[in-house]
Amino acid sequence: IQRTHLSHNMAKEVASYTDVANQIIKLVLSGSAQKRSYERLSNFTDAIGNRVSGSHNLELAIAYMYNAMSQDGLDVHLEPVKVPHWVRGEEGAEMVLPRPKTLAMLGLGSSVGTPPEGIEAEVVVVSSFEDLKSRGANVSGRIVVFNQPFVSYGETVAYRAFGASEAAKLGAVAALIRSVTPVSINSPHTGVQDYQEGVRRIPAACITVEDAQLMARMAARGQRVVVRLNMGAKTLPDADSFNTVAEIRGWQHPEQVVVLSGHLDSWDVGQGAMDDGGGAIISWEALSVIKDLGLRPRRTLRAVLWTAEEQGGVGAQQYYQRHKANISNFDLVMESDLGTFAPVALQFTGSPAAQKVMQEVVQLLAPLNTTRLEPHGEGTDIGPWMQAGVPGASLHVEDDRYFWFHHSEGDTMSVQSPGAMDRCSALWAVVAYVVADLQDMLPR
Amino acid sequence: IQRTHLSHNMAKEVASYTDVANQIIKLVLSGSAQKRSYERLSNFTDAIGNRVSGSHNLELAIAYMYNAMSQDGLDVHLEPVKVPHWVRGEEGAEMVLPRPKTLAMLGLGSSVGTPPEGIEAEVVVVSSFEDLKSRGANVSGRIVVFNQPFVSYGETVAYRAFGASEAAKLGAVAALIRSVTPVSINSPHTGVQDYQEGVRRIPAACITVEDAQLMARMAARGQRVVVRLNMGAKTLPDADSFNTVAEIRGWQHPEQVVVLSGHLDSWDVGQGAMDDGGGAIISWEALSVIKDLGLRPRRTLRAVLWTAEEQGGVGAQQYYQRHKANISNFDLVMESDLGTFAPVALQFTGSPAAQKVMQEVVQLLAPLNTTRLEPHGEGTDIGPWMQAGVPGASLHVEDDRYFWFHHSEGDTMSVQSPGAMDRCSALWAVVAYVVADLQDMLPR
Ligand SMILES: [Zn+2]
Ligand SMILES: [Zn+2]
Numbered sequence A, B: 001i002q003r004t005h006l007s008h009n010m011a012k013e014v015a016s017y018t019d020v021a022n023q024i025i026k027l028v029l030s031g032s033a034q035k036r037s038y039e040r041l042s043n044f045t046d047a048i049g050n051r052v053s054g055s056h057n058l059e060l061a062i063a064y065m066y067n068a069m070s071q072d073g074l075d076v077h078l079e080p081v082k083v084p085h086w087v088r089g090e091e092g093a094e095m096v097l098p099r100p101k102t103l104a105m106l107g108l109g110s111s112v113g114t115p116p117e118g119i120e121a122e123v124v125v126v127s128s129f130e131d132l133k134s135r136g137a138n139v140s141g142r143i144v145v146f147n148q149p150f151v152s153y154g155e156t157v158a159y160r161a162f163g164a165s166e167a168a169k170l171g172a173v174a175a176l177i178r179s180v181t182p183v184s185i186n187s188p189h190t191g192v193q194d195y196q197e198g199v200r201r202i203p204a205a206c207i208t209v210e211d212a213q214l215m216a217r218m219a220a221r222g223q224r225v226v227v228r229l230n231m232g233a234k235t236l237p238d239a240d241s242f243n244t245v246a247e248i249r250g251w252q253h254p255e256q257v258v259v260l261s262g263h264l265d266s267w268d269v270g271q272g273a274m275d276d277g278g279g280a281i282i283s284w285e286a287l288s289v290i291k292d293l294g295l296r297p298r299r300t301l302r303a304v305l306w307t308a309e310e311q312g313g314v315g316a317q318q319y320y321q322r323h324k325a326n327i328s329n330f331d332l333v334m335e336s337d338l339g340t341f342a343p344v345a346l347q348f349t350g351s352p353a354a355q356k357v358m359q360e361v362v363q364l365l366a367p368l369n370t371t372r373l374e375p376h377g378e379g380t381d382i383g384p385w386m387q388a389g390v391p392g393a394s395l396h397v398e399d400d401r402y403f404w405f406h407h408s409e410g411d412t413m414s415v416q417s418p419g420a421m422d423r424c425s426a427l428w429a430v431v432a433y434v435v436a437d438l439q440d441m442l443p444r
Helices: A002-015 A018-029 A036-048 A055-073 A129-134 A153-169 A211-219 A275-294 A313-329 A353-367 A383-387 A417-435 B002-015 B018-030 B037-047 B056-072 B129-134 B152-171 B209-220 B273-292 B312-330 B352-366 B381-387 B418-438
Strands: A076-088 A091-097 A101-103 A105-107 A121-126 A143-146 A175-179 A204-207 A224-231 A234-248 A253-263 A299-307 A330-335 A343-348 A373-375 A392-397 B074-087 B091-097 B101-103 B105-107 B119-126 B143-146 B174-178 B203-208 B224-232 B233-250 B253-263 B299-306 B330-335 B345-351 B374-375 B392-397
Touching: A002 A353, A002 B129, A018 A275, A018 A353, A036 A055, A036 B209, A055 A076, A055 A105, A055 A234, A055 A275, A055 A299, A055 B174, A055 B233, A076 A313, A076 A373, A091 A105, A091 A204, A091 A211, A101 A211, A101 A224, A101 A353, A105 B381, A121 A211, A121 B374, A129 A153, A143 A153, A143 A211, A143 A224, A143 B119, A153 A175, A153 A204, A175 A211, A175 A224, A211 B037, A211 B091, A224 B091, A224 B209, A224 B381, A234 A275, A234 A313, A253 A275, A253 A313, A253 A417, A275 A299, A299 A313, A313 A330, A313 A383, A330 A343, A330 A383, A343 A353, A343 B203, A353 A373, A353 B091, A353 B129, A383 B091, A392 A417, B002 B352, B018 B273, B018 B418, B037 B056, B037 B273, B037 B418, B056 B074, B056 B233, B056 B273, B074 B312, B091 B105, B091 B203, B091 B209, B091 B299, B091 B374, B101 B209, B119 B174, B119 B209, B129 B233, B143 B209, B143 B224, B174 B209, B233 B312, B253 B273, B253 B312, B253 B418, B273 B345, B273 B418, B299 B312, B299 B418, B312 B330, B330 B381, B330 B418, B345 B352, B352 B374, B392 B418
Parallel strands: A121 A143, A143 A175, A175 A204, A253 A299, A253 A330, A330 A392, A343 A373, B119 B143, B143 B174, B174 B203, B253 B299, B253 B330, B330 B392, B345 B374
Antiparallel strands: A076 A234, A091 A101, A091 A224, A105 A204, A121 A224, A234 A299, A343 A392, B074 B233, B091 B101, B091 B224, B105 B203, B119 B224, B233 B299, B345 B392
């Protein structure tokens, strides 16, 4: 009975935010903040372009956001992070036999380069790690082409991540991995790869679905396929970078925080508009909207624009190390890193009691038609907090096409729409504000 | 009553082909010809690659098909054609201001090149021909970027075709045209363009949807956008080429013909698998299937693999000039040039009486679930015959994605499927065989 009573009070408390939620949504969907998320994202990514870890562009991006959010009237500061500094250099690949053909390619993050004269070798095409192992003796001295089918990003990305070392164990001289995407217009997709300790480091690049399939057909016919690969990639000493942090300080419990986040770095192709400019911008925008309405919650709202996510959540890891002593004050960590297309639902991980609260909170999103709370809120950058028990939320959007563009030259403003971004920002603002303003922190 | 009686007889006559149609379909869908269309297309396009008018690859392609169809036991001959010989040369474009960015591009067929040092000029972005005209005074000395929205290929291709001359009339120094496609992964699409007589010839290239939209946003902000364009394109003297013709001679009226056709040339990107290797291959395959079954119709079945379609139906025009004196013997002209994806219907243009016959013929396609006869059979290569009154048929396929890949590096075997091609070949073979074997030619 006590529990039911509490629940009832909680539901009533959350429901009391209906008016403020409606105000937020109205300001974003049809008020002065309409289309502002898209404008901010396009102003930012058109001006800077892509911004890979360690690059001058990433420095420019951090300075840009520091200035923009400061001018917006938020409390902004930078927190230093040491980040990997991999540079692509000049690169290219061509099939030499059975006929000459340029192969569209992108070296993979952390890959070593080739010798200056390049690597020219016969190709062995495999369709899986098992297939690779079955070729055992035929791999030595060869370039391994991984032509794995696309199953899902989560499953198939293993080839991009571990293909080079698995091939190197059998003596391969380089690895070319079919891009991890369900749809291709001869478009290569980059991303990070991981060398295994104690295994020789060989150059690794992604090629297109089309070229991987072409070489697979040729090899299946018994044709000898030879490829020349040139990569000027190298890893420089770690660089200085920053997580960019903007706040609206809570009036009652300023030490308690709701984190809204996205990462500011991207790959060195496209504009990094989708991955993850959009997530960074809506995290800023949510604070702007709350400020524009003259609102100030009990707890602190903190937008964190992570650095070096693409290198393995580097900025977020260092942030966690720096702030984990304070973990009891982290109310909710939110991350948007799967696109800012039309929102579908809020994904949430937390205790059953916390889920009950969030179940009420998402009812406030009825005007956005996104009142569904889904399990499994997750994300590279909020992962450390969630693993330590902090409730986590992430944005589920209409992401059918996300991996078509992910880590490719196609990740540009052209995939974004103002209306969808407005809806993401409104959702983000309502959830963050209400959670930050409730009497109690979310139950762990 | 006489007419009804004739119709009845005709319907009965066509229905008498049900068994043979079923045999054809069975041979292709589950018999010895299963997957052969795809295999032939992949063997061909994997070996040769793309094959633009005037290129050595196109010569190789013609020799390949001459040999392959001869070895298949068909009567094959070549008919000479003079074709345009445009070469792309080295090319590239980059945005210089407001920030440096490589622009993915493809020069357009028939374009002149730039001076060796390239052209560097400020950009004016327009969204339509009307918009261009309204910029009148601001176009001189500029590079015009056409950022027209994609409406449909038929409508929007006007910008690719005529953009350069329209811009040149106002003093532009080059034209960059947004690729004509509904979907882009930063993928440029080439194609032919037409200079207008008496207008200065300026370099013309297509850029990606993404980059056209980027420059449009920058220009809308009042930013000065400067682009450098380098194109080594030039037009050499006309080259020697051939239409490739394979036949099964009719036993009763060998002088009367049903033409099945697709074009063998392509653009100089991708593999030309979809445009139009597939159409060429199913036209060959239809004859193979009929031969494999030991069938020989009353009239001649003639597969024509056109050359230099992409330059404006050049091979087909010269074929028409050479054979038009014989027009009364052309029973039906068939063309497949919108992909060999899963077939949906047969498109047909002819007199009402001919439509009645074809309405019955497509009933034989019930096992393929393609018994719909649609109006407006058409195609660049059969156009001259149809305009002169010969009945024409074309293949309507599930072409939703056709223009995603059209004239781009994405036109490869990866967009083809063996099952869909089998169904196209079976349809093609049934229609051609039955029309060629009916007592009477199709009524004009
Ligand atoms: Zn990301
Ligand atoms: Zn075509």
